[in-house]
Amino acid sequence: MKYFKLIIILFLFLNCFDTAPQQIRLDSLLKIIKTEKNDSVKVNCLLSIADYYSNETPDKAIYYANKAKNTAIYLKNRILYARCLMEIGWYYYQLGNYAQTLKNYFEALKVYKPSELKYTSAVLTNIGDVFLEQKDYEKAKEYYLKALKIDEETLNKNGIAVINGNIGIVYEEQKDYENALEYFYKSLTLNKELLNEALESKNSHEINENKKEIAIKLGNIGNLYASKIENDKLTVNEKNELLNKALDYLLEGLKIDYELNRKNGIATKLGNIGILYKYTMNYKLAENYLQKALLVSDSIKAIKLMIEWHKNLSQIYEKTNQTEKSYKHYKKHIELRDSIYNSDNAKNSSQVELSYEFDKNMALKKAEKEKKDAIAKAEKRKQQIVIWAVGIGLILVLIFTTFILRSLKLTKKQKKIIEEQKQIVEEKQNEIIDSLNYAKHLQNAILPTAIEWQKHLPNSFILYKPKDIVSGDFYWLTQITTMEPPLLIFAVADCTGHGVPGAMVSVVCCNALNRVVKEFNITEPGKILDKTKELVVEHFTKGSEDVKDGMDISLCSLYYKTDKIILKWAGANNPLWVISSVILNDSEESNSKIDVSTHNDNYMLTEFKPDKHPVGKTDNNVPFTTHNIELQKNDSIYIFSDGYQDQFGGEQGKKFKTSQMRELFLSVQNKTMNEQKKIISYKFDNWKENLEQVDDICIIGVKV
Structure with a gap:
């Protein structure tokens, strides 16, 4: 039965790309636009074209929707204009640009009159969707309840069904599964009733809309049952029952999505089925569904979905010991996640900038119109001067002279104002730079001094290259003198982001490391990271914002016995490299966590x-792992962030990559640590050339 379901899905998946009928419809719409004289018809055709492109190329959808909006403005048709704003907002939502989404939705809310309740409810619902996507659940619920009140008063069954489903999603995200399930079933029941009514009236638009909503609710219910499987208190039979329920709902919804060619829904359900199989450790089926989901998501540029599928594929490949594939998908997951994070962080400034640009453009247009009016008025005055020159020449000369003097005075005044504003801008810029330089001074104060570092680790180097004035990377060193022999603990950390945000996170993380060692007297690397994680999370959860910042880190503890050199190490996403003349082993870990694939004639990395x-x-x-390693004399230790290997450069503008970095480190083993630093730094600068540095860089090398 399981394989029969898989064959059906594969058949539907291949057939969903048959776009010939849609292409014929698109050609017809483009022809109508060229020949149609009625502008209202043109607006509707342009919006239909935008809808055609919305699933696969939202950028094209935005282009045609903006053309429709401009035509609606020309017609002075308020309702069409507001509808265009709603469509544009939806396409930006698909692209993950929430600043532009909210800008268009709130503008539409202004356009609709208070009496137009149906339209107002739709806008409020869409605004709630944006806050839901940003995980602001209380704000999302506030807008949904406003919309639900309107729909209940106007007996709008379609609106009530949609909002009940959305409120169900809010409760699901808040782990309130009972309330979530109640709202999902309410919504599903209403949509089935509405579908029956549409079938009786043969209203094709309503049929498709309700089928779409039913597919969404089936997917929501399937996902909810899947979430319950993670409960460790359930028996094997109970988990299998939930698995079958989840799979049935997801497959039923997926079948409808293929029927409607809803690629966003197809991608979502394929991916969720893959995650479901991952829970049951059926990694082959899980990989199959997630790869299909990734293909469809990529075709419609659904970045949020791609982030989730890459993460789960990385986890599957890690479980099945396919390290290279796991790393590839994890890296892509991080790249896409950071792009969204940076976009979200810029949201407020983008909104301010958009408002500023709009106001500036309006002011320029007004000034241009005034200038044209002034020129026309001057031309008319010149004609009058010519006509009356004979009779009142002297008076005109006096008037003209007065006019010139006033113009010169006004020009001089305007020039002075511009110079004053320029000076203010320059002063503000200098203040910002001074503040950043002082922040750099403060950040440097928390780093170990060169004297302190050389005192404890004389045969070592630090290569530290911040991308901006202040850095998200930092290095750290402390000595435990109460132990015999004394214990040295040192680390390289890479905090979330770079520049000012990264620097702020680095202060929190550095302070947490110091507290763990000095206040809690913890010296084992794995336990240091566990306690540091606890303190960092506690620090960032004090406020109302959901902050998920932290750091990747490679942390070592080193001490010398009479005849042994013992290194203990733990890492969060960042590795440890040891270069030696022999193969090293971790006394407590399997060889699956050690890679010795890189070597030359004399050394092994x-x-x-x-x-x-x-x-x-x-x-x-999961607690962090402490690795125990016995080193040999003259072994070299390297810990680092990911900035060096991620730098773009060379003749083809590609990344430096970890493999090339390994070869570089092996090639300098016959050099002193100071010479190694110079060679590694020179190689980086030569590789980067004139390209921008992409991230902060911090590398520590120690020869024991």
Whole structure:
């Protein structure tokens, strides 16, 4: 039965790309636009074209929707204009640009009159969707309840069904599964009633809309049952029952999505089925569904979905010991996640900038019109001067002279104002730079001094290259003198982001490390990271904002016995490299966590792999692993952030990559540590050339 379901899905998946009928419809719409004289018809055709492109190329959808909006403005048709704003907002929502989404939705809310309740409810619902996507659940619920009140007063069954489903999603995200299930079933029941009514009236638009909503609700219910499987208190039979329920609902919804060619719904359900199989450790089926989901998501540029599928594929490949594939998908997951994070962080400034640009453009247009009016008025005055020159020449000369003097005075005044404003801008810029330089001074104060570092680790180097004035990377050193022999603990950390945000996070993380060692007297690397994670999460959860910042780190403790050199190490996403003339082993870990694939004639590079979760808020709360390594004299230790290997450069503008970095480190083993630093730094600068540095860089090398 399971394989029969898989064959059906594969058949539907291949057939969903048959777009010939849609292409014929698109050609017809483009022809109508060229020939139609009625502008209202043109607006509707342009919006239909935008809808055609919305699933696969939202950028094209925005282009045609903006053309429709401009035509509606020309017609002075308020309702069409507001509808265009709603469509544009939806396409930006698909692209993950929430600043532009809210801008268009709130503008539409202004356009609609208070009496137009149906339209107002739709806008409020869409605004709630944006806050839901940003995980602001209380704000989302506030807008949904406003919309629900309107729909209940106007007996709008379609609106009530949609909002009940959305409120169900809010409760699901808040882990309130009972309320979530209640709202999902309410919504599903209403949509089935509405579908029956549409079938009786043969209203094709309503049929498709309700089928779409039914597919969404089936997916929501399937996901909810899947979430319950993670409960460790359930028996095997109970989990299997939930698995079958979840799979039935997801497959039923997926079938409808294929029928409607809803690629966003197809991608979502394929991916969720893949995650479901991952829970049951059926990794082959899980990989199959997630790869299909990734293909469809990529075709419609659904970045949020792609982030989730890459993460789960990385986890599957890690479980099945396919390290290279796991790393590839994890790296892509991080790149896409950071792009969304940076976009979200810029949201407020983008909104201010948009408002500013709009006001500026309006002011320029007004000034241009005034200038044209002034020129026309001057031309008319010149004609009058010519006509009356004979009779009142002297008076006109006096008037003209007065006019010139006033113009010169006004020009001089305007020039003075511009110069004053320029000076203010320059002063503000200098204040910002001074503040950043002082922040750099403060950040440097928390770093170990060169004297302190050389005192404890004389045969070592630090290569520290911040991307901006202040850095998200930092290095750390402390000595435990109460132990015999004394214990040295040192680390390289890479905090979330770079520049000012990264620097702020680095202060919190550095302070947490100091507290763990000095206040809690913890010296074992794995336990240091566990306690540091606890303090960092506690610090960032004090306020109302959901902050998930933290750091990736590679942390070592080193001490010398009479005849042994003992290194203990733990890592969060960042590895440890040891270069030696012999193969090293971890006394407590399997060889699956050690990579010795890189070597030359004289040396072997051993990579100790880190735990795959950061020091910060995460769903993975597995304790960090402490690795115990016995070193040989003249072995070299390297810990680092990811900025060096991620730098773009060279003749083809590609990344430096970890493999090339390994070869570089092996090639300098016959050099002193100071010479190694110079060679590694020169190689980086030569590789980067004139390209921008992409991230902060911090590398520590120690020869024991």
